[in-house]
Amino acid sequence: MDLENQKRVKDFADQYGAENLVVVLGAAEGEAAGLAAETVTAGDPTFAGPLTGVQLGLKVYHVVESEFKSEVDQEVYEDQVGMMEMVLDVDDIVSEMTDIRGQYSKF
Amino acid sequence: MSLFKDKKVIVIGDRDGVPGPAIEECLKSTDSEVVFSSTECFV
Amino acid sequence: MNYPVVKGVGYALIHTPDMIIHNGTTQTTERITNPDSEYLKNLNKFIRSYNEVLSYVPNQVYIGNKTPKDLEKIDMPWYDKKSSISERFGKFGEIMPQDEFIGLIKISDAFDLVYLEESFTTKIKEKLLNHPLFKEDIESIKSGVEIEKIKKLVDDHAETLYHEGKLVGCVKRAHDIDSNLTAHILFENLVVKASGILALKNLISKSNIKAEEIDYVIECSEEACGDMNQRGGGNFAKSIAEKCGAVNATGSDTRGFCAAPVHALIQASALVKSGVYNNVVIVAGGATAKLGMNGKDHVKKDMPVLEDVLGSFAILVSKNDGKNPVIRTDLVGRHTVGTGSSPQAVITSLITAPLDKAGLKITDIDKYSVEMQNPDITKPAGAGNVPESNYKMIGALGVKRKDIERKDLLDFVKEHGMQGWAPTQGHIPSGVPYVGFAMNDLTVGEYNRAMIVGKGSLFLGRMTNLFDGVSVILERNKGKEDKSVSEDTVKKMIAESMRKLASQFLEEQE
Numbered sequence: 294m295d296l297e298n299q300k301r302v303k304d305f306a307d308q309y310g311a312e313n314l315v316v317v318l319g320a321a322e323g324e325a326a327g328l329a330a331e332t333v334t335a336g337d338p339t340f341a342g343p344l345t346g347v348q349l350g351l352k353v354y355h356v357v358e359s360e361f362k363s364e365v366d367q368e369v370y371e372d373q374v375g376m377m378e379m380v381l382d383v384d385d386i387v388s389e390m391t392d393i394r395g396q397y398s399k400f
Numbered sequence: 401m402s403l404f405k406d407k408k409v410i411v412i413g414d415r416d417g418v419p420g421p422a423i424e425e426c427l428k429s430t431d432s433e434v435v436f437s438s439t440e441c442f443v
Numbered sequence: 444m445n446y447p448v449v450k451g452v453g454y455a456l457i458h459t460p461d462m463i464i465h466n467g468t469t470q471t472t473e474r475i476t477n478p479d480s481e482y483l484k485n486l487n488k489f490i491r492s493y494n495e496v497l498s499y500v501p502n503q504v505y506i507g508n509k510t511p512k513d514l515e516k517i518d519m520p521w522y523d524k525k526s527s528i529s530e531r532f533g534k535f536g537e538i539m540p541q542d543e544f545i546g547l548i549k550i551s552d553a554f555d556l557v558y559l560e561e562s563f564t565t566k567i568k569e570k571l572l573n574h575p576l577f578k579e580d581i582e583s584i585k586s587g588v589e590i591e592k593i594k595k596l597v598d599d600h601a602e603t604l605y606h607e608g609k610l611v612g613c614v615k616r617a618h619d620i621d622s623n624l625t626a627h628i629l630f631e632n633l634v635v636k637a638s639g640i641l642a643l644k645n646l647i648s649k650s651n652i653k654a655e656e657i658d659y660v661i662e663c664s665e666e667a668c669g670d671m672n673q674r675g676g677g678n679f680a681k682s683i684a685e686k687c688g689a690v691n692a693t694g695s696d697t698r699g700f701c702a703a704p705v706h707a708l709i710q711a712s713a714l715v716k717s718g719v720y721n722n723v724v725i726v727a728g729g730a731t732a733k734l735g736m737n738g739k740d741h742v743k744k745d746m747p748v749l750e751d752v753l754g755s756f757a758i759l760v761s762k763n764d765g766k767n768p769v770i771r772t773d774l775v776g777r778h779t780v781g782t783g784s785s786p787q788a789v790i791t792s793l794i795t796a797p798l799d800k801a802g803l804k805i806t807d808i809d810k811y812s813v814e815m816q817n818p819d820i821t822k823p824a825g826a827g828n829v830p831e832s833n834y835k836m837i838g839a840l841g842v843k844r845k846d847i848e849r850k851d852l853l854d855f856v857k858e859h860g861m862q863g864w865a866p867t868q869g870h871i872p873s874g875v876p877y878v879g880f881a882m883n884d885l886t887v888g889e890y891n892r893a894m895i896v897g898k899g900s901l902f903l904g905r906m907t908n909l910f911d912g913v914s915v916i917l918e919r920n921k922g923k924e925d926k927s928v929s930e931d932t933v934k935k936m937i938a939e940s941m942r943k944l945a946s947q948f949l950e951e952q953e
Contacts, residue, residue, distance in 0.1 A: 294412065294440070301436050302410055315407045315432070319418030321832060324825040325442075329412055339739070341476065354403070356418050356426065364403050366429035373422040373785040379839040379852065380786075380832060381417060415900050416832055421784035421908055439784075439908070441900040442737075442826040443816050443867055 294332045299342035302333055306349050312400050316353040317361060323385035326355050327393055334397035350399025355390050357383045404432035411437035446769035447715035448920065450722075451650025451759035452879040453642040454506055454535040456752040456866065457544045458496045459734060461605035463751055466630070467734035482739055487608075489738075491747045493540045498529040501817045501864035502752065506533030507879055511861040521819045522749055535879045536645040538752070542606050544637065546571050549612075550580045551637040551686060556629055558596060559604070559612040561587035576644045580686075587612075602626035621671040631731060632679070635666045638728030638755035639683045646724065646757040647687060657759075658720035660684045660694030661711055663703035664727040665869050683726055692724075700904070701814070701873040703727070704756070705897030705913045708875070711760040712770040712915070723760045729753030729868045736867060737824035749820045754871035758878055768885035768893075768917045774801050776896070776914035784910050790840045793896055793914045801916075805841040808859060808916070809890035812877030813837075814898060815863040833896075834860035873897040878917070885919045893917045 294302075306314060316333050320326035328338065333351045337344040354361045356374050409432045413420030420437040427434055464470055464486060473483055496502060500521050503509040508528045517524060531538055539547070546567035549557045559567075564587030571577045571584075596613050597603055604612035614633060617624035639662060647654050662680035669676035680694025697707045704727060711723035731753065738748045763769065776793040783789075798805060813833035821829055834856040841847040847855050865872030874897040884890040898912040 295438070298412055298438050298440070301438075305408065305410060305435055309408045309435070313406075313408055314410060315404060316410045316412060317423055317427070319411070319413035319420070319423050319439075321414045321417035322825060322827045325414065325417075325827075328825060333410075352403070352407075356423055360403055361426075364430055365426040369429060370426050372787065373425050374418055376785075376787040376790070376836065376839045376843065377418055379842065379849070380835040415910070416827060416829060418786065419784045419910065422786070425783075425785070437908075439900070439902055439910075441903060442824070443814065443821060443829055443869075443872075 294329050294337070294342065294344075296342040299332060299337060299344040302349070302351075303343050303347060306351065311349050311351055314351050316351050318353065318355045320355065320386070321381065323382060323389040326386050327389035329353075330390055330393040331397065334393060348397070350397060352398060352400050353390070353394065355386050357381060357386055358390060402431065404430040407432045408435045409433065410435060413437065413439040415439055415441040416443070444773065445716070445763050446771060447712045447760050448763055448767035448769050449758060449878055449882055449917065450761040450764065450767055451646050451652060452535055452882065453644070453646030453649065453757040454876070454879060455638065455641040455645055455755045456502055456505055456538045457541070457638055457641070457729065457755075458493050458538060458752055459541050459544065459731065460490045460751055461541060461608065462731050463490060463735040463738065463748060465603060465605055466731035467736065467738065467750070468732045469736050469738050482742060486738070486742065486748070489742050489746070489748050491751055494529070495747070496752060497531060497538055498525045500524065500526040501819065502538055503528050503530070503533065504864040505754070505866075505876065506538060507535035508533040510880060511864065511877070514862045514864055519819060520746075522747060535649070536642060539641060542567050543570050543574065545604055545606060545612060546584060547577070547637040547641060548604070548614075548633050549584050550577065551633050551640060553682070554617060556615045556617060557612065557633065558593055558601075558615070559584070559587045560590050560593055560610070563587060563606065563611040576648060600626055602630040618670070623669055623671050623674050632666055632668045634731050634753065635664045635728035636679055636682055638753050639664070639679065639726045639757070640686045642728070642755035642757040643683055643687045643724060643726050646759060650759055652722060652759060652761075654688035655691050657684065657689040657692045657722050657724050659711075659714060659723045660689060660692050661707040661723065661725045662694065662696045662727060663699070663707035663725055663870060665698070665700060665703065665730060680726070689724075699911060700899030700901055701870045702897040702899030702911050702913055703870050704873055704875045705895055705915065708758065708760070708770070708895065709772070709775055709913060709915050711758075712772050715760050715762055716772050721762055724757055725760070726755075726757040727870055728755045729871060733868050737820060737826070740824040744823045746823060749817070750867055752866050754866045754868040756871065756875055758875065763920070765922050766886065766920055768881055769920050771916040771918050774916040776912075778910060778912040780909065786836055787840065787843075789910060789912065790836050793898075793912045794837050794894065795840060795844065797914065797916060805837060805844070805846040806855070806859065808892050808894045810861060810877065810881075810884070810893045811837060811859055811896060812861070812874050812881070812893060813896045814874070815861070815865045815872045815876045816867050817863050817865060820867050828863070830860060830863040831856060873899075874914070881917050885917060891919045
């Protein structure tokens with residue numbers, strides 16, 4: 294995850310408390326989604342950014358997951374994300390996200 | 401229970417997936433506040 | 444309508460192994476945040492040689508010795524396979540080795556900022572003497588200096604130039620306090636200028652045009668040249684034109700992140716179609732910052748660092764010659780301020796809006812040239828297969844519009860898409876790599892239409908959260924439209940009318 298974005302996540306966790314944050318991802322691939330999810334839960338696995346070794350355990354979801362989809366206006370979702378459901382490997386993304394959350398999410 | 405009710409949301413979009421502003425549009429219908437939104441570009 | 448045509452192209456790659464280490468931002472950042480990292484220590488072992496770079500199929504496609512169709516026949520990954528053609532020179536241009544390019548940087552230097560070591564200078568002058576395009580430029584290299592002088596300059600803020608692990612030169616800063624004339628910025632600017640020159644010189648030598656016939660040059664890279672009072676003043680275009688002998692040209696720079704080349708192509712077409720100019724060239728060089736951008740991921744997967752070349756290109760747009768593919772200036776797609784950022788809105792504005800205007804279906808475009816990044820590079824880095832994603836998005840929109848059925852989506856991708864072959868040099872892969880092939884496919888080949896699509900991530904500049912993109916359709920030339928009537932015919936028509944009038948008078952008099 295971009296180093297500047299990592300810094301912002303860390304700062305907001307300090308400001309609002311990790312339990313009050315939710316991270317929503319739009320990554321194009323399962324691998325990228327998993328990497329971002331791991332960064333905001335277990336810490337930056339590439340040891341490159343401010344979240345290295347920082348275990349925020351944040352709630353994190355990808356937009357194609359049902360947990361996100363079910364909470365938002367369906368028409369808006371269809372307009373904004375609908376087409377990408379045909380393009381992205383949804384199963385792969387869901388599998389990565391579920392895996393990471395299962396291991397590292399605290400909330 | 402709602403995932404987003406009263407929560408602060410951080411959006412990390414992807415230029416080749418779903419970009420930040422598109423995710424924000426979806427979140428408008430929830431009871432949450434987007435505190436940060438960005439779109440990453442890896443190419 | 445008398446559309447302008449694509450009349451020539453030039454594409455060049457430059458192998459820059461040492462510049463990966465010293466100038467790629469992934470590596471320079473790592474040196475700051477983690478100077479003792481294993482990655483930096485072992486990086487050398489993962490850098491390819493010049494011959495390996497020549498034998499890499501995507502590189503041979505870039506310079507036109509192989510086609511996108513050839514690439515499709517080879518299973519991925521490609522980096523472990525040797526190309527059946529491994530030539531330095533190709534139909535569209537060449538793959539230049541690093542030492543000669545350092546010489547070209549010196550040739551591009553108009554302010555004595557570049558210093559090269561004496562024995563290195565002697566060697567590359569000899570090499571460049573054998574290069575068909577740079578024989579006359581050798582004198583501007585002059586003689587080199589002692590290595591001690593270079594080391595002293597490096598100690599005094601100069602940017603290093605390395606070759607085969609040895610210090611061979613440097614680029615001085617142009618000002619002691621101006622932060623826009625630092626050695627680093629001047630180095631990057633000289634690189635984009637030099638690589639642009641390489642592409643344009645190749646275009647001129649391979650196309651039916653003389654340098655003096657070029658009226659205007661549009662440069663469309665992503666660098667900025669200026670000083671502290673005008674940071675992005677610009678006009679790389681004219682500096683490149685100067686070095687290529689385009690004595691009757693002026694120019695300007697167009698900026699639009701990665702979408703700039705297609706913006707420039709449309710602007711060039713408009714200038715020619717409206718008659719402002721006859722021959723307009725668009726040109727862009729490469730970026731050292733992006734070298735080895737995904738190096739960490741490549742090395743982690745025990746792959747060579749595949750981002751080891753700079754890319755550059757040039758395209759000539761001229762008046763309709765009745766032969767070359769036309770640029771349909773009336774079928775332009777554009778992502779506007781009001782388009783929105785959803786992928787669906789983006790693809791609609793870029794792809795289907797111009798198709799609708801022409802009453803065409805998504806399947807009426809034979810090939811879409813989108814962001815043609817090489818997936819050999821991007822997949823291992825978690826960035827996916829960018830061209831394929833784009834094709835799936837176009838297909839998905841086609842499904843929504845009922846142009847194609849859902850079950851035919853993957854077939855659509857195969858028939859109307861291509862595997863990516865361009866290096867991840869930002870603007871370089873964006874739409875334009877296919878234009879050289881389109882010149883063949885839309886004339887002697889079997890296609891009728893291609894769409895060239897460019898996209899740009901404007902938000903990276905922190906001025907707007909907006910995305911950007913433009914597209915234009917290239918089409919097979921239907922032959923010169925001769926709506927004009929010849930002078931002879933006009934004379935005959937007048938004579939005939941006067942005869943008729945004369946006989947009428949005679950009849951009335953009788």
